[in-house]
Amino acid sequence: MTGKKFATMGEMLRATNLGDEGLIAGHEKHMAGRRLIQRLMAQRLKRDVSQKDMASKMGCTQSRVSKLEIGADDDLHLGEIRQYLEALDLGIRVSIVPKEFKLVDQIKYHAIAIQSLLGRVVEFANGPDHDIAMEAAKFAAIEVPMNLAKTIVTALAAIPEDVIRSLGNKEDECALNSEDIKEVGKDGPAGQKLQLA
Numbered sequence: 732m733t734g735k736k737f738a739t740m741g742e743m744l745r746a747t748n749l750g751d752e753g754l755i756a757g758h759e760k761h762m763a764g765r766r767l768i769q770r771l772m773a774q775r776l777k778r779d780v781s782q783k784d785m786a787s788k789m790g791c792t793q794s795r796v797s798k799l800e801i802g803a804d805d806d807l808h809l810g811e812i813r814q815y816l817e818a819l820d821l822g823i824r825v826s827i828v829p830k831e832f833k834l835v836d837q838i839k840y841h842a843i844a845i846q847s848l849l850g851r852v853v854e855f856a857n858g859p860d861h862d863i864a865m866e867a868a869k870f871a872a873i874e875v876p877m878n879l880a881k882t883i884v885t886a887l888a889a890i891p892e893d894v895i896r897s898l899g900n901k902e903d904e905c906a907l908n909s910e911d912i913k914e915v916g917k918d919g920p921a922g923q924k925l926q927l928a
Contacts, residue, residue, distance in 0.1 A: 767804040771812070774819055788818035849875065 737743035744755045775785055782800070786793040799811060809825075816823050828840065852875075855867035887895075 764803045764805060767807065767812070768800060768802065771815055772800050774816070774821060778819055780819065785815075785818055789814050845875075845879075 735746070737746065775782075780788075782796045783793045786796045789796065799807070799815065809823075813823050826840075829836070832840075849871055852867050852871045856864050856871060858864050858867075
């Protein structure tokens with residue numbers, strides 16, 4: 732087993748028979764309750780900020796930062812999260828969503844958010860300052876569609892070809908084929924080819 736890499740501690744414990752299922756399940760439950768803390772720590776480490784530097788920025792002791800980082804998500808207060816993120820020059824946005832927030836619903840939610848934000852950009856495009864209006868119009872008319880198209884095409888390109896072919900067999904519903912998707916994705920960020928055949 733030497734040299735083998737594991738994605739999780741639970742995976743390693745199962746592979747090496749070092750723990751019973753109760754121990755493994757307990758560990759996995761503990762880690763599931765630390766997802767937010769892990770994301771916070773990842774942001775700190777990504778910026779190469781030590782706990783000591785973090786404490787200085789937050790105006791607290793290093794032991795308080797350590798305690799926060801070894802705790803559980805449920806132990807965090809919103810003010811602590813905000814303070815932690817501000818020390819890293821980051822902000823926080825909170826969304827209130829249904830408890831059963833399905834993937835499809837999440838995509839729709841973000842599409843509506845994009846629509847709302849684009850409405851604000853359009854306000855700038857209709858504003859009195861010509862230079863700002865031109866930049867806002869350029870962003871709304873060129874950058875946004877290109878970025879969204881690239882994101883969608885990348886996702887479509889990952890769908891198995893047989894599934895794409897089956898979509899193409901349904902007349903009047905969708906005439907996509909895998910070659911069209913690959914062709915669209917070829918031109919990169921400039922995205923001159925944005926038409927699906």
